[in-house]
Amino acid sequence: MDPLTITSGISTANQALSLMRGVADALRASGKSEAVAQVIDLQLAMMDLLQKHQELFAEATRLRAQVVDLEKALIDRGNIEFHFEAYWRRLPDGKFEGPFSPHCFDKDGRLYRMHYRGLIGPDILEFACLESEKFSSIPLRFVKESTNWTEDEIHKR
Numbered sequence: 365m366d367p368l369t370i371t372s373g374i375s376t377a378n379q380a381l382s383l384m385r386g387v388a389d390a391l392r393a394s395g396k397s398e399a400v401a402q403v404i405d406l407q408l409a410m411m412d413l414l415q416k417h418q419e420l421f422a423e424a425t426r427l428r429a430q431v432v433d434l435e436k437a438l439i440d441r442g443n444i445e446f447h448f449e450a451y452w453r454r455l456p457d458g459k460f461e462g463p464f465s466p467h468c469f470d471k472d473g474r475l476y477r478m479h480y481r482g483l484i485g486p487d488i489l490e491f492a493c494l495e496s497e498k499f500s501s502i503p504l505r506f507v508k509e510s511t512n513w514t515e516d517e518i519h520k521r
C-alpha cells in the first residue's frame with residue numbers, strides 16, 4: 365500500500381465518522397434515542413477499524429523494511445567467499461574485505477567482522493569473533509595479496 369492510499373483510507377474513515385455524527389445529531393433531534401445508540405456503536409466500530417488499519421500500516425512498513433534488508437543480504441551473499449578460516453567479501457576491485465566469522469555466518473547468515481588479535485608465528489594473523497568467541501588464523505601472505513590493507517594497517521592492528 366502506498367502512503368497516498370493509506371492517507372485517503374484514513375480520510376475516508378474520518379469522513380464516515382463525521383457523517384455518522386451528523387446522523388446521530390439528526391436522530392437525537394427527532395427523539396429516536398435507540399437509533400442514536402446504534403449510530404454511536406457504529407462510530408466506535410469505525411474507530412476500532414481505523415486503529416486496526418493504522419496498526420496494519422505500521423506492520424506493513426516494518427515488513428517492507430525487512431524485505432529490503434533481506435534482498436540486500438541476498439545480493440551480498442553472491443560476493444562472499446570462504447578462504448582459510450574465514451569468509452571474505454569480494455570488492456569491485458577484486459580484493460577482499462574481511463575477515464568475517466565463519467561460525468556466525470554459517471549459523472545465521474549474517475556477517476560478523478572479526479577483530480585482529482595479532483601475529484601468531486612469523487606469518488600467521490589471528491582474528492577473533494566477539495560474537496562466537498572463536499578464532500581464525502589467516503596467512504599474512506593472503507592478507508598482503510588479497511586485501512587493500514596497507515603495510516601499516518597489518519602491523520598496527
Ligand SMILES: [Zn+2]
Nearest residue numbers: 465468493496
Ligand atoms: Zn562468530
